[in-house]
Amino acid sequence: MNGAKAVARAWVDPAFRARLLADGTAAVAELGFTGQAGQRLRVTENTETVHNMIVCTLCSCYPLRLLGPSPGWYKSEAYRSRVVREPRAVLGEFGVTLPDDVRITVWDSSADTRYMVLPRRPAGTGSLNEAELAGLVSRNGLIGTAVV
Numbered sequence: 167m168n169g170a171k172a173v174a175r176a177w178v179d180p181a182f183r184a185r186l187l188a189d190g191t192a193a194v195a196e197l198g199f200t201g202q203a204g205q206r207l208r209v210t211e212n213t214e215t216v217h218n219m220i221v222c223t224l225c226s227c228y229p230l231r232l233l234g235p236s237p238g239w240y241k242s243e244a245y246r247s248r249v250v251r252e253p254r255a256v257l258g259e260f261g262v263t264l265p266d267d268v269r270i271t272v273w274d275s276s277a278d279t280r281y282m283v284l285p286r287r288p289a290g291t292g293s294l295n296e297a298e299l300a301g302l303v304s305r306n307g308l309i310g311t312a313v314v
Contacts, residue, residue, distance in 0.1 A: 168199045169232035169282050170303035172209075173314075174296045177287045187211055190282065199231055201280060207232070210273055211284040212310070217264055219257070219272045219310030220281040221249045227275035229282055233308050240309065250274070260311045283307065285314040 172194050176183035186193040190207035194200070201207060207229060210218040222228065226241040239245050249256045253270040257263070264270070273281040285307045291299060306312035 167232075167234050167300070167303065167305060167308075168194070168197070169229070169305075169308045170300040171296075172197055172199070172232065172282075173284055173303045173308070174299035176284055177291075177299055178296050183284075186284065194232065201229060201231060205229075205277075206279045207282060208273070208279055209282050209284050210271070212286045212313075214286075215268060217257075217268050217270050217310065218281075218283045219249060219253055219270065220275055220283060221246055221272055222275040223247070223250060224276075227277060227280060229275075229280040232280075232282055233305050237305070257311065260306065262311065262313055283310040288314055 172186060175197065176186050182193060186209050190209040191201065194207060212218055223246050226236060228236040228240060230236065245256065250272050253272050254264070275281050285303065288302060291302070303314055304312050307314040
């Protein structure tokens with residue numbers, strides 16, 4: 167899970183976080199992670215007021231080298247069609263309940279642009295090192311179907 171390493175670095179290094187959000191492709195390349203030629207990585211950040219999710223409505227575009235193998239449900243027609251229409255209900259099926267005032271944004275990957283979610287850093291993790299923080303990050307957290 168190379169994406170977890172990038173998230174952990176962003177949590178401990180504000181300058182890297184800024185680069186990751188500005189140009190995900192270049193930032194993860196600093197860590198030695200690259201995508202396929204011509205693919206751009208865009209990283210979206212979860213905040214107190216915004217929760218992000220990713221999907222590929224037309225196929226199964228997915229940043230494999232960052233997130234590892236895609237889960238079967240990510241490719242399913244049910245997920246791909248429902249997450250854009252009723253993201254809050256889909257999150258509920260994953261056990262995620264967000265306050266009503268949190269806006270949910272769904273990002274649609276394409277052959278040219280892949281997405282990854284930068285989850286919020288969990289409270290009480292100030293004493294953890296980068297490797298320990300990376301261990302907290304799940305694939306679903308990078309997709310946005312889980313809260314880290």
